[in-house]
Amino acid sequence: MLIHKVAPQTASTIRPLPEIIGRCPQGGVVTLNTKPMRTNIEMSEYTNKRITKFWNYFTEHSALIREYMLIDPDYDVLYEELIQKLNLISRRIDYAIQVNLTDETCKIIIIGHGYPKLVPKIKAVVEAAPIIPNWSVQALLQPLDHDELELVKQRLDKPVLFYDCELRMSEITFKLLSYDMKTKKVNISVYLGDDYSIDSLGSTVIIWEFLLILLGEMTLRRNIKLTEFLETPQKNKLSPLYELPQLIDSMYSNRGRRRVQ
Numbered sequence: 351m352l353i354h355k356v357a358p359q360t361a362s363t364i365r366p367l368p369e370i371i372g373r374c375p376q377g378g379v380v381t382l383n384t385k386p387m388r389t390n391i392e393m394s395e396y397t398n399k400r401i402t403k404f405w406n407y408f409t410e411h412s413a414l415i416r417e418y419m420l421i422d423p424d425y426d427v428l429y430e431e432l433i434q435k436l437n438l439i440s441r442r443i444d445y446a447i448q449v450n451l452t453d454e455t456c457k458i459i460i461i462g463h464g465y466p467k468l469v470p471k472i473k474a475v476v477e478a479a480p481i482i483p484n485w486s487v488q489a490l491l492q493p494l495d496h497d498e499l500e501l502v503k504q505r506l507d508k509p510v511l512f513y514d515c516e517l518r519m520s521e522i523t524f525k526l527l528s529y530d531m532k533t534k535k536v537n538i539s540v541y542l543g544d545d546y547s548i549d550s551l552g553s554t555v556i557i558w559e560f561l562l563i564l565l566g567e568m569t570l571r572r573n574i575k576l577t578e579f580l581e582t583p584q585k586n587k588l589s590p591l592y593e594l595p596q597l598i599d600s601m602y603s604n605r606g607r608r609r610v611q
Contacts, residue, residue, distance in 0.1 A: 397439060397471075401478045404435040408458070412482050416456050419449045436460075439475060442468055446491060459488045464571020493566035493595065502592045510563075512556045517542065519560055523588035525580065526597070534601050535575035541588055542579075553579040565595060573598050 408415075415428055436443045446459040460475050462468030472489050479487040494502070501507050502520045509516035527537040540557045557577050561570055 397474075398478070400435075400438045401475050404439060404475070405478060405480055407435050408432070409480055409482055412485055415447075416449075416454075416484055419447060419456055420451070420454060440468060440471055443472060443475070455484050455486070457486045457488055459491055461491050461567055464567040464569075466568070491562060491567040493569060494564055499592060499595070503590075510560075512552070512559070517556065517560075519564065519591060522560060522591040524591050524594060525587050526589070527576075527578070529597075529601065530575075531601055531604060533575075534573055534598070536573060536594075536598065536601075537576040537578075538574070538594070539578040539580040540591065560591065561594075564591065565598075569595075569598065573601075 411428070411431075415432075418428065432445060436445060440462075442462055442465055444461050444463065446461055448457040448459065450456070460472050462472050469490070476487050476489040498507075502518075505518070505520040507518050507520050509518050521543050522540060524538045524540045527539055529536040542553060542556065554577075557579060558570075561574060561577070565574070
């Protein structure tokens, strides 16, 4: 689960997706369903009933969930109920919630942590969504669009709140460790900046959250093999994090295989 609040001149709040660090917030191991997924047309009646059951529950509690999102309390009970309903559809499917503090609307995003085989089932869930007042529904966490990326490049991006620290994507840099043209995988190390003293686990969560926001869940799963937290700056060897999508795109326009150290 991820919660992302968006508002002009207001820090965003993001909480970690469980599979990013390989476990649920409650400490349980994420169970992966390795059975092949059927297309939307082939969805069984049993699965469709479970999708309907999820949306019935969500619609009934949507006003309460929105109220909780706006005041941001601890809402573990609601999280457990929602994820239980989604797990009946697939144990790999998760959700994210974005809250727009300007118009107080919410968006629920049905996500699959970048697994391509989950896309048909996720689309089936989204297509079955009813109209819910003050809510919208989206399939998959998408990368930053062109306008959002330009704001980051101009250092006009809004801060994101992590562990009582406000960070901007425009302040984060990375070093390319290696990349493989055959698999299209990159290994990078990330430097958060001079002003942050966060333990290694917290830094790892922050790095993956920003990569998720920047790249979207499909590219993150497909192209990022390894990230490391860089504790000391190497300014002559670092690049802005927002250049990472361009680096990944360049791998698809070149042939051959190359490793950089």
